[in-house]
Amino acid sequence: LAKTTQPISMDSYEGQEVNITCSHNNIATNDYITWYQQFPSQGPRFIIQGYKTKVTNEVASLFIPADRKSSTLSLPRVSLSDTAVYYCLVRGRGKSTFGDGTTLTVKP
Amino acid sequence: NAGVTQTPKFRVLKTGQSMTLLCAQDMNHEYMYWYRQDPGMGLRLIHYSVGEGTTAKGEVPDGYNVSRLKKQNFLLGLESAAPSQTSVYFCASSRSGTSGGFQETQYFGPGTRLLVL
Numbered sequence: 001l002a003k004t005t006q007p008i009s010m011d012s013y014e015g016q017e018v019n020i021t022c023s024h025n026n027i028a029t030n031d032y033i034t035w036y037q038q039f040p041s042q043g044p045r046f047i048i049q050g051y052k053t054k055v056t057n058e059v060a061s062l063f064i065p066a067d068r069k070s071s072t073l074s075l076p077r078v079s080l081s082d083t084a085v086y087y088c089l090v091r092g093r094g095k096s097t098f099g100d101g102t103t104l105t106v107k108p
Numbered sequence: 109n110a111g112v113t114q115t116p117k118f119r120v121l122k123t124g125q126s127m128t129l130l131c132a133q134d135m136n137h138e139y140m141y142w143y144r145q146d147p148g149m150g151l152r153l154i155h156y157s158v159g160e161g162t163t164a165k166g167e168v169p170d171g172y173n174v175s176r177l178k179k180q181n182f183l184l185g186l187e188s189a190a191p192s193q194t195s196v197y198f199c200a201s202s203r204s205g206t207s208g209g210f211q212e213t214q215y216f217g218p219g220t221r222l223l224v225l
Binding site: 034036041042043044045046049087098099100101 | 112143149150151152153198200213214215216217218219
């Protein structure tokens with residue numbers, strides 16, 4: 001299973017764009033990259049997933065370079081409610097590897 | 109549609125006691141997973157199942173057993189609880205492992221807090 005590495009914590013202010021990078025040097029050919037968000041006392045919630053290049057949905061963008069050894073989650077114009085732990089997940093068939101997560105704190 | 113539910117929400121055990129955690133999903137998902145999350149850490153996969161009647165080991169399977177007798181249920185058992193098993197346990201399910209090459213989203217339950225004294 002590919003191991004992921006993320007910054008332990010990040011601080012931001014309301015209205016800013018936040019970029020969280022995840023390193024996954026040993027990613028396998030069939031592995032996809034998924035990001036989850038977790039609030040205290042809740043289970044993780046899916047944000048976005050991608051395989052290569054760029055993926056965008058209504059809440060975030062995911063940038064994956066050609067070598068796929070890293071990925072960057074981009075949250076546009078964060079608000080206080082975006083304060084949470086963000087996990088980068090590299091998934092192979094039937095198995096999942098969560099990183100230690102990045103605690104994002106959004107300040108007013 | 110309740111999604112993924114977990115029973116119980118909280119439990120205190122004494123060392124050596126046994127218990128079973130129940131996970132149920134009403135989305136007709138094929139895949140189900142059990143994770144544990146220790147304070148300040150990410151989730152670690154204990155066991156998973158790719159379909160009714162099948163189970164497989166994850167990252168940290170020791171001290172746990174699982175069963176998937178029905179498609180909608182995934183049970184996690186602790187035969188002899190140890191203080192090191194104090195954690196929050198999350199169950200998740202997904203429609204399948206892959207769908208046209210794209211990995212399926214996992215849906216998580218609210219968690220079970222277990223304290224082993």
